[in-house]
Amino acid sequence: MRSAMLSFVSRAVLLSKHVPRVIYPVQRAALTIPTVAPTVDKKDRCVVVNWSSEKSEWSKYHFPWLRDNCQCSLCRDSNFSQRLLNTLEDATPADVRIPDDESGSVEVEWADGHCSQFSYDWLLTNSYCHNKVLTPKRTREVTLWDSSIKDNPPKMKYGDIMQDDNQSLLALLRNLYQYGFTLVEDTPPRPETMEAVGKRIGAISNNFFGALWFMEAGNMTVTHMSYGEKKIAPHNDMMGFNDTPGLFFFHVYELEGEGTDSLLIDSFRLASEVKKHNMEYFDLLSKVSLTYTNKYSETRDGVLHNGIYEEYPTTFTVDRNGEVVKIRLSQADRKPMDSIALAQAMKVLSCDADEAMDKMYKALRYLHSLIYDPKYMYKFRLKPGTLMLCDNHRLLHGRDEFTKGMGRRKACGLYVSQDEWHAKMKLLESELLD
Ligand SMILES: [Zn+2]
Numbered sequence: 001m002r003s004a005m006l007s008f009v010s011r012a013v014l015l016s017k018h019v020p021r022v023i024y025p026v027q028r029a030a031l032t033i034p035t036v037a038p039t040v041d042k043k044d045r046c047v048v049v050n051w052s053s054e055k056s057e058w059s060k061y062h063f064p065w066l067r068d069n070c071q072c073s074l075c076r077d078s079n080f081s082q083r084l085l086n087t088l089e090d091a092t093p094a095d096v097r098i099p100d101d102e103s104g105s106v107e108v109e110w111a112d113g114h115c116s117q118f119s120y121d122w123l124l125t126n127s128y129c130h131n132k133v134l135t136p137k138r139t140r141e142v143t144l145w146d147s148s149i150k151d152n153p154p155k156m157k158y159g160d161i162m163q164d165d166n167q168s169l170l171a172l173l174r175n176l177y178q179y180g181f182t183l184v185e186d187t188p189p190r191p192e193t194m195e196a197v198g199k200r201i202g203a204i205s206n207n208f209f210g211a212l213w214f215m216e217a218g219n220m221t222v223t224h225m226s227y228g229e230k231k232i233a234p235h236n237d238m239m240g241f242n243d244t245p246g247l248f249f250f251h252v253y254e255l256e257g258e259g260t261d262s263l264l265i266d267s268f269r270l271a272s273e274v275k276k277h278n279m280e281y282f283d284l285l286s287k288v289s290l291t292y293t294n295k296y297s298e299t300r301d302g303v304l305h306n307g308i309y310e311e312y313p314t315t316f317t318v319d320r321n322g323e324v325v326k327i328r329l330s331q332a333d334r335k336p337m338d339s340i341a342l343a344q345a346m347k348v349l350s351c352d353a354d355e356a357m358d359k360m361y362k363a364l365r366y367l368h369s370l371i372y373d374p375k376y377m378y379k380f381r382l383k384p385g386t387l388m389l390c391d392n393h394r395l396l397h398g399r400d401e402f403t404k405g406m407g408r409r410k411a412c413g414l415y416v417s418q419d420e421w422h423a424k425m426k427l428l429e430s431e432l433l434d
Contacts, residue, residue, distance in 0.1 A: 038106050040096050047096055047106060049123060059127040061118075066108055067091035069126070070116040143178050144269040146376045153378065154179045158187040158387070161197060166428055169200055172389070173425035176247065181264055181390035189253035189384035191412040197387060198249055202420035205245060207238070217260070217402070217409035229406045234265050234371050234396035235330040237415075240294025242310055244328065246418030248392040250411060252382050257407015262382040265396040267327035270370045271316055274363075280349060281363035286316040286324070288344045288360060292333040312340075315367070326393040331368065371396060393418055 038049045047066065051057040068087045070076070075085050092111040099107050105119045154175040160168035161184060175182040187193050191212055198204045204211045217229065238245050275282045289312035317326035337360065345356035370376055379400075382388055390397060392415070 038096065038098065040093070044093065046129075047108070049106065049120070051124070057130075057132050059123065059130040061123065061129075063093050063108075064088075064091040065128075066116060066118065067110060070114070071118070071122065072116060074114070075116075141178050142268065144272060145179060145266050145378075146269060147374060147378055149179070149378050150380065153380070154182040156182055156184050158184050158193065158197070161200065166432060170425065170428040170432055173201070173421060173428065176389060176391055176421070177425060180266055180268070180394040181388065184387040184389065185385065187251065187385060187387040189251070191251065191253065194249050194251040194387055194412060194414065197389075198414050198416055201247070202416050202424050205415040205417050205420075207241075207245075207415065212412055212414050215409075215411045215413070217407070217411075229402040231401040232398045233331050234263055234377075234398040235332060236328055236396060237392050239292035239313075239328055239330040239333050240309065241307065243417075244313075245392045245415035247416040247421045248390050248397070249414045249416075250382070250388045250390075250397075251413065252386075252409060252411045253384050254408065254410035255384055257402045257404065257409070259400050259403035260381070260407070260409055261379050261400040262388065263396075263398045263400070264378045264390060265371060265376055266394065267316075267329070267396055268324055268394055269376060270367065271324040271327070273370055273376075274367055277366065278363075280359060281366055282316070283348050284345055284360055284363040285367060286314050286318045287348045288341050289314050290328075290337065290341060291335040292328075292330055293335055327396070329367075329396060391418075 038047050040047055041060070044063070046060045046062040049059050049061070051059065067090070070087060071081075075083065075087060077084055090110065090112060093108055094111050094113075095109040097107050097109075099105060099117070103117075103119065104121070105117050106123065108116045108118075110116070156168060156172050156175070161172055163169075172182055172184070184197065187197070191214070195204070195212060236244070237248055271282070271285075274285065291309060291312060294307055294309055313328040315327060315329055316324045317328070319325045337357075341360075342353055342356055345360045346353060349356055349359060351359075
């Protein structure tokens with residue numbers, strides 16, 4: 001009989017072929033196929049599978065859950081695994097047995113005569129009630145970085161990315177996932193080349209700036225911060241939107257004057273520092289929702305837009321494993337903290353308003369002390385010919401001031417949604433790596 005442990009070893013190898021180093025590894029006990037037959041608990045509520053003969057490692061599967069998740073071809077579409085029946089109706093078991101065909105499975109016969117078969121592999125993968133940590137954690141590599149990335153930043157060549165074989169395009173997307181950014185060198189300094197790379201990845205998001213947007217520092221007819229000579233503090237783009245941009249393209253195609261170094265910061269790295277330093281700060285930043293201004297000028301139709309803000313994001317978005325998967329931060333655009341945010345902070349800390357406000361500002365101050373710490377900042381001069389792509393859900397970006405008075409800097413940008421570029425990466429992986 002095939003051992004469950006072996007099958008999970010081979011899955012780990014498969015992952016490591018795609019992903020050289022897994023930061024959040026799959027945490028799985030080394031289990032063997034059950035040597036003790038599954039039992040039904042005394043109140044007929046669930047099947048208990050013992051993963052070791054000593055019964056020291058077990059998982060429970062409740063009957064309504066088993067009926068709901070029957071994998072048979074009557075219950076599920078074979079292509080998309082979508083449910084074809086209402087599987088919530090009746091979950092009364094008539095019998096539980098082990099087929100003697102060595103398939104390594106548990107069979108449940110239901111009162112209406114329907115039979116469901118669950119392989120041990122499937123049961124182990126989907127275990128939700130057990131006495132060991134079996135839950136898969138994040139399996140895709142993320143490399144947290146600091147200023148030392150300047151010695152070897154992820155870089156690719158425009159000519160390679162535009163090749164038909166898609167190998168370099170996939171490498172670009174995987175770099176983006178791993179580091180949150182990639183520089184594309186030898187990009188002819190024109191908006192059209194940036195657009196061409198965008199279209200190779202997927203649909204370009206059409207927001208009220210249009211598909212492509214343009215920015216001209218030194219154009220004194222516009223008063224927006226991005227057009228001036230002063231520095232722009234590290235931030236995420238378009239924080240005043242419910243639908244915030246995913247992948248951010250930025251291409252400087254004309255540059256005169258001194259200064260204007262670009263800044264990139266890995267917010268996942270900062271989040272890990274906040275967590276180490278003070279868990280209360282981390283909780284406040286991941287549970288208190290702040291709001292950002294959503295007034296923009298320079299739109300494609302020249303109209304000032306101000307949408308309906310309904311999402312109220314927290315600074316860190318944390319997934320179900322407690323890992324930060326998204327940041328939303330813009331010091332320039334943050335609106336006054338309101339009564340709802342204060343109430344959330346009071347609830348997080350179980351404290352009064354005075355203490356909540358004090359701690360909330362301490363948390364923000366600490367996070368910003370990291371943001372401005374050169375230790376975590378990758379600083380470089382983005383010159384014409386280098387296209388920058390960065391994950392707006394992960395990296396903060398900004399730029400230095402013109403150091404010798406107002407210079408000239410023409411840049412363009414575009415956005416591709418997070419789902420769009422993730423899907424392209426997974427599609428290319430399935431085509432090119434499997
Ligand atoms: Zn079924």
